Amino acid sequence: MDALNSDVQAIQAISSVPTILRVVAETTGLRFVCIARVTGNAWVTCAALDRLGLGLRPGDELDVATTLCDSVRAGDQPIVIDHASVDPVYCTHPTPRQYGFESYIAVPVRRANGDFFGTLCGLDPEPAALSDRRIVDTLTLLAELVSRQLEDEQRIGASEAALLSERANSELREQFIAVLGHDLRTPLLSILTGAELLRRLPLEPHALSIVERIKRSGRRMASLVDDVVDFTRGRMGGGIPLDAVETTELGQQLLHVVAELKDVHGGRVIDSEIDLNTTVYCDPKRIAQMLSNLLVNALTHGAPDHPVTVRARSDDGALFLSVSNAGAPIADETLQQLFQPFWRGSNSGPSEGLGLGLYIASEIARSHGGSLIVTSTGEATTFSFTAPRIAR
Template identity: 55%
Template sequence: MAIDLLKRVDEIQAIGAVPKILETVAAMTGLGFVCIAHVTDDAWVTCAVLDRLAFGLKPGDELDVTTTLCEEVRDTARSVIIDHVAESTQYAGHHTPRIYGFQSYFSIPVFRADGRYFGTLCGLDPKPIKLSDPVTVSTLHLFAELISKQLDAENRQQAARSDLSSERETAELREQFIAVLGHDLRTPLGSIALGADLLALKVADPALLPVVERIRRSARRMASLVDDVMDFTRGRMGSGIRLNLRRHDSVHLTLEQVIDEMRGLHPERVIAASIPDLLCLDCDPERLAQLLSNLLANALVHGNAGTPVHIDARQQDGKFVLSVSNEGQDLAPEIIGQLFKPYWRAASRSGSEGLGLGLYIVDQIARAHGGKIDVTSSAGRTAFTFTLDNVRPVST
């Protein structure tokens, strides 16, 4: 591969936000393959990829540009969006879908800050998927614009690496942009969720109900991703996790609600809980629920599927202790030391959903409360324990 093409791959790989962009696009659209490609007159090169279809492309791999629809995007500077190739008058007989075996597809042009064409944000799937919805199209263009801004930010950061203050300003602007994007996504997400709720009430055909429920689950998943990004951005920009601290005398009900919701999402799993009544804390109940939800989701994903996940809460000796444990392979000390870093995943986690922010946010919530998170892993059991000191006793 030419040195110039390698540089383009490195440019995209250097952008820390790219993995979460690809994850969010895949969650939003339902496509199994999403990538960022550099496209020239005679080359198509993968720069970053999320591949759940075993398509086989890795960063640095090339395709014959004449076999791709990205060539059309390059020549026209316009997006290509296909819901169903077989029903498209323009693309039903096109050679590209036949070569790569897809039915749904999008390709959004990505430009540099000076207007030069870089390549595309594109995705595909062998099944038809509705991609031409205005909200989806608008959001995909926002992500393409974000990649463009990230390219510009990274290039400027590299050119001014010796100027620490300039680097700090660039990083802050980047996080601000992500925060604005996450905020703006909440409105269309709310519309999607509301529309799905209305459809669930109106749809008479039982065969369509699973489709409606899938839309609702996807909207909830997207909302969760946006919330994680917003929490992460606040932490990176120095404001930290926001708390609404108050005296809460129904902590047990808050925790039990989270557990019930997770049981509903994972009916095949056993979740054993020991939570006494009358737990009372000075805390942010919503954040405490988020902390437990993230810990429980982590245990369900990474614990042995055939064994229970245990939750234990207690208040004694001036401390509140909440522990979530699962059975599975022991974690090495060096892995435990990395668990609470943003976007970090062990090799065993490569297939898991999410952005790699769940445990980072758990740690930030614990710190914001003045507590701490400890991890132990031995004898086939891993436990995450949240401890909050100086807890006032419950008055009787």
């Protein structure tokens, strides 16, 4: 019944339906005209022009087995009766007597895919010359017009439903980001602050090592939260947001990232060639985040006995950044998956993150209007970021 009600509402939503019914009435002289939804077990009024006072309103039903519309559905052909009581086919048919009509016409209304929807039909207690080809053709054209407008109305309805769904998803996404960004970060900040205060106390070596472990775990958890927030914004929102500024300090921020990761990965060699003495228009925090993600990937998967190389330079406002590591070349099928979210290499350990680092790096590149590509040979694997001069 819900589906039938939806069909009635769809016809009611077509603004031209009253005009179509009036044209049918004036063309045929029939005093009752309607559009009916017809199925194998239901006949439902969708819209009616009733000058006979039959009282059928939108949503009212008739027993479909007592209607000729059921025969239109079964045969998928119009039925036209000029004078039922003398018609050789319908003079003994029970339907004209039950509903008290002499003249009757019904033509199929189809959906856009050709499926039968119902009928555009009319009747009158008086005989009428309906079998004229021009009348049948006119009603057929009007039925096709109803079909097309029904399709348009359903398409608009689907678009509005999709828009409402997207709006609901957007609100849910923002709530999700808010939970991650505030409700999880706040207790993490308390944990990290408490651990730092404990570290300043005179502790035994064993207790101090526990405090340091708490700090490392807290920082790792905060990093995972940041990654999921960035993933949510990049994948389901409008991309990773930027706070782009003109800066001459990008080089120092990148060097800080290199120094920090050298401390974390003690014993690993990172060779850096950073030449960024000119002004660059970018989001320096995001570029530093990109470098951090690429460096972590290189240190994790590269040959541990070979250095990782970082190069960065600018040229007339354009920015170039690359990270290279030695090691076994990456297979072609793997290269195609590297920037997919949650993808992790077969040699990744259980504590090596969610597999979002390279995806987020690629999204940062895209938000800057640039590109991040990877090449892998027997000599080295290199991730290269290039961003043009960004218009302000």
